[in-house]
Amino acid sequence: MSRNAILSALRAGLAAAPLTVETPPGRPASTPVGPDAWAVLAAVLEPLEVRLRLARTPAEAAQHVADIARERAAKTYTRWDTALDAFGLDAALADLARLEPGCCRNLAHVDLGLVLAQAAFLESGSLAVVAAPGRHRAASLLPPASVALVPKGALRPDVSHLPALLARHSAASGRLPACLNLITGPSSTADIELVLVRGVHGPGTLDVIGLDWDEE
């Protein structure tokens, strides 16, 4: 059986010549999330052609979403359910048709996707989105225009906080969520002559709305 033969060969190889590993240096301390966190995030997103808009109330966030939909000439949208129900987004997007999640074909031609980021890493501008019922993966992938809402309490220094984030979203059994995506800017490629083009398979634009209030 391949499995046992492979494992035996690996064990024999290491037994004959053990591999010792030096203790690495400690991980450099992360830059703490300070009062200027939104400015830091805006600065790191800017070279990625991602605009950060701040909202001080859910209504203001919904207004930003409506503005973005207009700018992107969106006719249809899809959004996460429970996580975004409280924002009044459907009223703000009343002129657009909302497409229900399902298989990817259902959303093949949707114009705008709305998700809530469970974390944003200030060092890289990465947004963490964790899939779950009512939080479909395609919402941040299939539409040409993507919008992520980022709560103030979700700001984290860097990707070293990924294990803690996954642990927080694990089931009581300890099972991790089936899918966590870190999204850092729009989909991009430089495969032809090293010329950067946005939106090769995923969204060509990404807008971030910072929810600038303390959660209760």
Added chain:
Amino acid sequence: MREMTTRNFRRQSAEACRDTNLRAVLDHATRYFQAKRGASLEAFPGRGEHFARARAARLNALSRLPDLLEELETNASAAGTQVHWAADAAQARAIITGIASAAGARVVVKGKSMITEEIALNPALQAAGAEVWETDLGEFIVQLAGEPPSHIIAPAVHKSREDVAKLFAEKLNLHGQSIPELTLLARQALREKFLAADLGITGVNMAVAETGSVILVENEGNIRMSTTCPPVHVAVMSLEKVVASLEDAADILRVLPRSATGQKMSSYVSVLTGPRGQGETDGARETHLVILDNGRSEILADPVLREALACFRCGACLNVCPVYQTIGGHAYGWVYSGPIGTLLTSLLQPRAETRDLPFGCTLCGACKRTCPLSIDHPKLMMALRQRAAKGRTNRFGAAHSLLARHPLAYRLAVGTARAVDPNLDLLPRLPGLPGLSEFVDSRHPPELKKSFTARHRTAKKGKP
């Protein structure tokens, strides 16, 4: 395009050297990647510590490889992923075509993956009746062209926009000129394939033993599409890609994108743990993980060369290598190219095929200085050379080396030989001198200059 093989590395390199267009493209590409990477690392506080932590994470994984693979198997299985073990490429192909057949897969979409190139998966799937689409833009281009990738992270770096426009027109009947137009055409063509796909196949950047997760790193979103839309996902990993923990994975994620493309983080990083959960509307319903050995257990047993398994394929060593900069990826004749490709190919392919590869290195050490994991490529290259030469001692070669250290004796010996056989083409044919022919063939002695009188005579004849 003539088929490239590792056995013909010498000839292919010589041909590539004469290709001035290729040189210009490679010069542009390698400078581009070096500049992006340099700027990114300059603004990376604590990079020395981060590099050391990433190296430790990789070496730690190698030092506990069998235990971690078992842990990975246990945790991936607990999450609902079906784990398969393949000793070699043939087994891996059989496993994956079996999964495709069971899924009734007619359309297969693939994320960029060197490992599936290594096992020559596409022809096997096609022979089983599936339509297979590479979905990374660069891979899509080289697939249409019928060529292998020429760079680990930029597979179609050798193609111009005109080449791509011609290719799309010929193969897809899609017409565009500018790079954004061509990219949009590829998006539209491949979007249909994603939506129709029955099976998605990707490689693995890391597999996390403690959680059973696979981590995939990309910029285009094609890997997300390949793991989100089709009902079945197969991830193929070479067995050294396991890491012990999410902490180790996070340490590697700090370094890998910066070293590969100069990005603080790639556009998309996916951490996938099992099939979609109950109540989720997308993502694969069925997930498979294929763990491939294909010669790596032998490499791990080698105390000198096992360091090559620490590589996480950022491709930085290619961009600084003067040989790669000159000949590009195809001349190496197999999947992997550049310094790390030379090492991997030499270790994974039959020795008779790869004998010349480690000798096609200048030992300048640029790769070692650039590698974020401090892999000592030149040291490994020397070890490979010694092994290639072992048991092949040629007494004429040894005598030549000895003479070369004593210029007067060298001149005397060569002068004597040339006096008897001016072009050194008769001596090797003499019976009773085994090894001389092989030695002379390998050295290609320079042609003897004509004597002064002969040149004078020729010059006089040529006068009007």
